Amino acid sequence: MPPISSDARFLGIDLALVWREIRQPWLHMHRWPLLSWLTPDTPVLLLQADGGQALWLGTKHQTETTAIKARFTAIELPEDLLLRRRLVMPAIAEADIAQAVALEAQSISPFAAQDVALTYCAQALERGSIEVEIVLASRKQIAQYLTEKIQQTQQLQTMQGSAPEVWVRADTSAPMVLSGYGESARRAYATRRRHIGYGLVLAACALLAVAAVTPTAQLRLRAIEAVYAYDDIAQRAAPLVGRREALLQSTEQLGALSEVLAGRIEPLRVLETLTQVLPDDTSLQVFKLHATKVTITGTTANASALMQLLGKQPGLHDVRAPSAAMRSGAAGKEIFAIEFALDPLLFGVVGAVVAPAPAAEPPQPVAISPSANALAAPTRKNGPTFGRSSPQVAPQPAAATEKPAP
Numbered sequence: 001m002p003p004i005s006s007d008a009r010f011l012g013i014d015l016a017l018v019w020r021e022i023r024q025p026w027l028h029m030h031r032w033p034l035l036s037w038l039t040p041d042t043p044v045l046l047l048q049a050d051g052g053q054a055l056w057l058g059t060k061h062q063t064e065t066t067a068i069k070a071r072f073t074a075i076e077l078p079e080d081l082l083l084r085r086r087l088v089m090p091a092i093a094e095a096d097i098a099q100a101v102a103l104e105a106q107s108i109s110p111f112a113a114q115d116v117a118l119t120y121c122a123q124a125l126e127r128g129s130i131e132v133e134i135v136l137a138s139r140k141q142i143a144q145y146l147t148e149k150i151q152q153t154q155q156l157q158t159m160q161g162s163a164p165e166v167w168v169r170a171d172t173s174a175p176m177v178l179s180g181y182g183e184s185a186r187r188a189y190a191t192r193r194r195h196i197g198y199g200l201v202l203a204a205c206a207l208l209a210v211a212a213v214t215p216t217a218q219l220r221l222r223a224i225e226a227v228y229a230y231d232d233i234a235q236r237a238a239p240l241v242g243r244r245e246a247l248l249q250s251t252e253q254l255g256a257l258s259e260v261l262a263g264r265i266e267p268l269r270v271l272e273t274l275t276q277v278l279p280d281d282t283s284l285q286v287f288k289l290h291a292t293k294v295t296i297t298g299t300t301a302n303a304s305a306l307m308q309l310l311g312k313q314p315g316l317h318d319v320r321a322p323s324a325a326m327r328s329g330a331a332g333k334e335i336f337a338i339e340f341a342l343d344p345l346l347f348g349v350v351g352a353v354v355a356p357a358p359a360a361e362p363p364q365p366v367a368i369s370p371s372a373n374a375l376a377a378p379t380r381k382n383g384p385t386f387g388r389s390s391p392q393v394a395p396q397p398a399a400a401t402e403k404p405a406p
Helices: 015-027 094-108 139-152 183-262 267-275 302-311
Strands: 045-047 055-058 058-063 073-075 083-090 116-124 131-136 165-168 283-290 294-299 318-322 334-342
Touching: 045 267, 073 139, 083 094, 083 116, 083 294, 094 116, 116 139, 131 139, 165 183, 267 283, 294 302, 302 318
Parallel strands: 045 073, 073 165
Antiparallel strands: 045 055, 055 058, 083 131, 116 131, 283 294, 294 334, 318 334
16 A cells, blocks of 8 residues: 655645645735725835935836825845846746745855845746846845944934835836835735725625615515515404304305205195185195195085186196096085195295285175074185085074963
8 A cells, every 4th residue: 555645636636736826816816907906006215225215106116206105114225235146937836936036045145044135026038938036135234234224314213113124126127125124014004905995895795785685685575574464364364264154154054955945835834825715615635745736635616616716826836637527426516636836935935925815705695584583693714624524504593482471
């Protein structure tokens, strides 16, 4: 089994190198034209080695110094304290350039390793190569020069807070900065301003997002509130809805019951109507009721007249005789069987309207016997007799007269 290496590799690929290649462009994202305005250059007052002053704004030398107030100060080192060297190499990553410069400085530096102050700048050349200018100096000599410069310059004596930066003039570019002095304060200030700019941009984007999302969010909130309100109303109305459903069911049941009862005939009402309609000489022996059909059997003086009488009554229709009437020899009456249909609206159990009774026939005069002193009782119309003949009213005998005594 091969030993486990501490190098981050996958299938022979140096992952650290891949990560560095990916990360390197994003380190200088603040220099992109789209984002460079978020980190404006900070003005720096440069105290030159020849005793003059110059104002630098980033990599640009400013000729008008009255309108710009420098926040930081830098001191330029004289050429007698510097050791310069130029290198031409292929175009490589910035991290690789720094490693190459460090190796070259070790080979050419006359100073001890801990005493070396190093800076460089790279310029692109034609055919894909770069030229690197390397500047070396002794930190001890720099410290001695700064002490003398501060004592000679009133402006440096009044400085409070940060120490001055140490710059080296380059031949073909802006001044180069030696690390390890006051440049950290300026870079921290620039980083802080950049973060503030990023924060403002993010806040503006958040406000725009909120402004864009707010109408949709309001509609959603209103929809949610409407759903909650509907649920609340539904819960409060649930008992009423239940009662309404029960009422509807009861109404449907009552309607169905009414339909059932509407088709049912009330026998007593039919008998009452027959009692009022049938003449006195008619007696019923059989009364059958099946649904809305009635069959009656009995005796009467004239069966045809009886059928006509029944056909004229409200609520009675389809009057017919299933069989011919037969005359009874003893009483001189006809034995009949008549069928007819009933109107449920008049004879039904529910909502029936009682048929009006026919007009009573005028009473027949009763003959008076010449020998009678009292009047016979008039015949009273009591309707048909079921199962027997109609009773005959006989005249009462005359009272005897008492003769006077001689």
